[in-house]
Amino acid sequence: MRPANRFKLRTRLRDVAAAAAFASIGLSGSVPAAIVVMFCLSFVLSMVGKRILQPFFKSSAVALLFLGGGLFFMVFRGGLDLIVAACSFATLVSCHRMLSEQTARTDLQVHLSSLLMMAGGAAIANDIWFGVCLLVFAATASFALALTVIEGPVENTEDVPLRPVARALGFSVTLAFVGALVFFVFFPRLSWNIATRRSPEGLGGATGMSDRVRLGGGGDIKTSARVVARVRLSPDPQSDRLDAYWVGRLFDTYRDGEWLGHGKASPPSSRVRLAPFSLGVVRQFVTLLPSYESRTLIALEPAVWFQNAMASSTTTSNRAAMVRVEDEEVHIADNGNAFTYEAFSTDGAPLPIDDAIDLRPYRAVPANIDPRVAALAAQIIGDEKDPRKAAARLTRHLQRNFAYTLELPGDVVDPLAHFLFERKEGHCEHFASALTLMLRTQGFAARVAAGFFGGERVADQYVLRAGDAHAWSQVFVPGTGWQTFDATPESGRGGQSPSLLSWVTRAYEEVDNWWRTRVMDYSLIDQVSMVRTWVRPPRQTAAASAGGPRAPPARALGVAAVLGVLTYALFFVITRRADKRTHPASSFLDDLEKRVEKAKLAQRMGEPLEDIVKRLRVSQHPLAQPFERATLRYLEARFGGKPLASNERSEQLRQLDAALTAGTSSPTAPNSKQR
């Protein structure tokens, strides 16, 4: 590759490496927007070859110092995290150097500041994209550095083939990744915990489990495939989709187009009991991810018990207290980036509730509600007094005569009336509100529940996506308790993301799940258990050992296979090297010397073939001519650059053998005469 092209390639690779490093911190969402804009601009300008800071190098360097000072002043004022500030400053340095004159020195400075960004990204990022960024950064920066090194200290006008460089570097980067993995797996996880930092804010919430449901809002969240929670169930239902209701918050009051809750908070505690329960419950190990952006706990409906809550940051994980808000929600009392807890739910049966509870709030209808709502409800329900049947009639009516849509006109004066009498299409909140209020107009107690509907199996657990967010109704049935009715058509209950997007996000989720369990959560305990498995393998069960002849364990077979492959590789390498070192003509020499020995010519130590030929000629030995020919051919092949043809060697040896046979069979062989 010519120097000009090498130069361009080097610049591009350097910029891509810097972009990968910046992405590792940018994706955490912690970097100020101004820095993001600045880097994007610098990247684009550098890629098109505009070095706008070249004429103002010194003044721009001074400006850079001031910007750095500003960043650290923000840290001092508490407006910015120290690591984020350091990463931002490294970004600014990279931008400055990318837009300055391009030399080997500035290239190195960009790489080193990018490396600082990468290190900072490790401290503030936590998803799999960091791994991708690290991979891209290592590969591109290594290649760019190698090109800089090959370019040398002086201007080099020589063409350099890049393929061997790429091959060697590919080997190097692969080696580095393998080494990094080995180090990662085996280096003991010991944490000093001398100084820890605040947890990052992340990219922001996806669900926003709010303290109110506003009907005028859009339904954009239903198209989001972002995972907000992971749940492991015990007993495991083993199904691909759960299609279950995960309740998070209950609302009893409808006012001015929005639902509110009016529960009373109890003191924080480590356990929350919602109802008495016995055996037969479903235990849920729930992880609320940072994208959940709420502290409201969710559980399968109906939930009865919460315990063992932990609030986690990127560095620590602490036990957290929970607060029960009566008939509204249970939430974590402490701050955190992500939360884990255990929840227990009965398997679908409504909880027994004292009939003496105050149901007035659940029957309350706003004074300004459109009178057509009550009229419609009365028309559908008729004189039905059973709340279950009444709710079922209304549900059927809504599902048959109303359509599900996420495209909404925006805020209207009375969203419920607009939904029921004008537009006749809406999303889950409209359906749930309509059902609940229509029941209330007829004197039935009902409320709106918000949470998730769904549960998609990934590995050994279920994930809930932001698009699974849902709202439905609960109707109070005397003697039974609160019973769920969902007026939303079935097609609109779960996530509404396109199938391709679902497939992609599912694949991503598989990888992300692997990343979290194998990388992010890898700990000293995993290391110890891994070593213990190797040192002291688990004993075989009695059932397995009771059988007849036992096959070797899979581990032994695997080790044997690996050893076999390694031995073969070693043998292959050694023989290849030996073949490389031995000249092809040398084996021909060995064959000639064997014939000499066979003919009993008594070759002296170190005697060259030419001298043997002379001796044979003097003694008029029958081997003289063919041996001389073979010797000449050997010398040509070995030192004259004329290799032996494929059949030439065997032909020469055949002639020698023929002469040898003739010589030994003849009783008047000259050699024997001479002797």
Next chain:
Amino acid sequence: MWKRFKAWFRPPRQLKVTASGRVYLLITVGVGLGALNTGNNLLYLVLGMLLSLIVASGVLSERSLRHLVVNRVMPDGVFAQEPFAMRYEIHRQEGRAFALSIKEADSPLTGEAWVPIVESETSRVVRATCTAPKRGPLPLVGIKITTLYPFGLFAKSRVIDMPEMLVVYPRRGFVCADPSQLASAHPGDGGNPRRRDGTGDLLGLRPLADGEDARHIHWLKSAAASELLRTEREREERRQFVLEVDASLTGDALDRRCEEAAAQTQRLLSSGHEVGLRAGPRRLRASAGPGQERRVLTALAWVGFEALP
């Protein structure tokens, strides 16, 4: 014996951390401390990557330095403080080598040759523009091959033993004055063809050759011989000089005297004179021509270094 002992303990490779390598190591230490402090797995991953790249760098640089055969092509004449071309033939038996710089090991010679790539089973000749700081015999012990490949973080060097002696002539300068010890004003050697082109006493006649100046024609003898004959006259200015270097001088004074003698030698020889040398135990008979210049310069280079083998 001592050399063997030292060679036994000499590491096969020398490693030097470059400026960017120092920053890299600093960042590695910082990431390591951060990982140990926080227990953040991603920091461990980055730390593993940084350490592995150091190992990879070592492996690749070693692969670049192995299987190299280097030969030195010595220059004809080397003058002190004057750049000269030192050439190296570099050959790779197998595989490729990248980013090699070649220089003399443990030598005051400055300058190095640079090779971006050496292909397998291919010889390359590269040139280093070197400068020797002072005159005298300069023992060259070996050739140092250094590579910054692959990342420029470490400079790994390998020394190939190749003892040889480089004789550095005294620095070339200009001296206006004739040597004070104008040894003798004897006529020059009769066999020297240049002694007959002067303007002194008549030495003989010979036929005028094409293109020769007609003013040299001896018209009387030409008329008698019926052909154009020209005169040949002795060069009066051609003399023999024996330059003397006081063996008792030392250090800079000796170097200055040698430089002066070298400059006088060059000037006198180019003027057609014969120059000899007397420097301590060394004696050179007065003679002319480029061969004599080399002999005198070599003798001057060795003045003060007689003890060396």
